Amino acid sequence: MPEVIFPGPDGRLEGRYHPTAQKDAPIALILHPHPQYGGNMNNRVTYALHYAFRDLGFTALRFNFRGVGRSQGEFDQGQGELSDAAAALDYLQMHNPNARGCWVAGFSFGAWIGMQLLMRRPEISGFVSIAPPANMYDFSFLAPCPSSGLILNGESDRIVPMADVEGLVAKLQAQKGIQITHSTVADANHFFEKGMEEMVDIVKGYVKARLIEGGR
Known part of the structure; x- marks a missing residue:
């Protein structure tokens, strides 16, 4: 998988970019x-998400936020990291101008x-x-959430309690015009030390169904 360095708002950002041969393949960040x-781009969950999208025919990019690995800059409480993510999406789109769909997937932070x-x-x-x-x-x-998506958590997560995720899901599911799917993995903790394969299967199943349904 190509190692890439691309410009970010606070210096260079390090990533792993996995293009497909198909010119109009959807993209995933x-x-x-x-x-x-x-946390870094080689975290087990992040890595698994990358390959889940890659297996479904997406061109995928994961990268290190500022100050992580070889990415320049310092942690910025989320504001700078959001700018980093926008720069990464710009990079993906620049190299894939004909992509027929665009997805974002994230773990925890x-x-x-x-x-x-x-x-x-x-x-x-x-x-x-x-x-x-x-x-x-x-x-x-x-408010409102502009796109449908999947929220997934482990039932034994002690870092982000189940009740808090369920509260977020309930608020989003009450909104009109989108569909929020909520799935859980039994016995999985925050890091999916158990249930990683089930998590990946759920993600793949959801994304594949959306691609078939909407064509992107």
């Missing part, structure tokens, strides 16, 4: 968990950033949020 708690990016980029047609930290961050900006 994958966002990693919290940089200050060891990356899910929070991904949902903010969703609000700012109307071309994003679907999202996958794994263990969104609804107990730590305010998700009220999703």
